[in-house]
Amino acid sequence: xxxxxxxxxxxxxxxxxxxxxxxxxxxxxxxxxxxxxxxxxxxxxxxxxxxxxxxxxxxxxxxxxxxxxxxxxxxxxxxxxxxxxxxxxxxxxxxxxxxxxxxxxxxxxxxxxxxxxxxxxxxxxxxxxxxxxxxxxxxxxxxx
Numbered sequence: 001x002x003x004x005x006x007x008x009x010x011x012x013x014x015x016x017x018x019x020x021x022x023x024x025x026x027x028x029x030x031x032x033x034x035x036x037x038x039x040x041x042x043x044x045x046x047x048x049x050x051x052x053x054x055x056x057x058x059x060x061x062x063x064x065x066x067x068x069x070x071x072x073x074x075x076x077x078x079x080x081x082x083x084x085x086x087x088x089x090x091x092x093x094x095x096x097x098x099x100x101x102x103x104x105x106x107x108x109x110x111x112x113x114x115x116x117x118x119x120x121x122x123x124x125x126x127x128x129x130x131x132x133x134x135x136x137x138x139x140x141x142x143x144x
Contacts, residue, residue: 006030009050026050091136 010030013023026046029039089095094109095102102109119126 005051006047009054013050022046022049088133091140 010027013019013027016023019027026043029035029043029046032039035043086095086100089102090097090100094104
């Protein structure tokens, strides 16, 4: 009745600091040299339960890995966008390309950005800014 899975699982259960009541009973019955007629079905049921618990634990771990991978992917995409915005500040000559430090006073830079945020989307200045920005981006892409 002792297969490889059971042998491995019993070794794992023996190493636990606080096995469950079910796990303690499984160890107790499995360690008996001879199983009685009453012990055999109990052992089979405990093994099935422990295998189910093992599968459930693995499924939870797999689900956690998927969730963590998704969060990491979202974080990576967000970070990429932030780096691109920082690159725009650098391209505009507002941030040092090597140190990442602003070349103007931080308050002044923030004030300018706050002013930009207040300009309505249909304002003609935005069209002019976009035209100038697109031209600089196009020029930069053409450079080797």
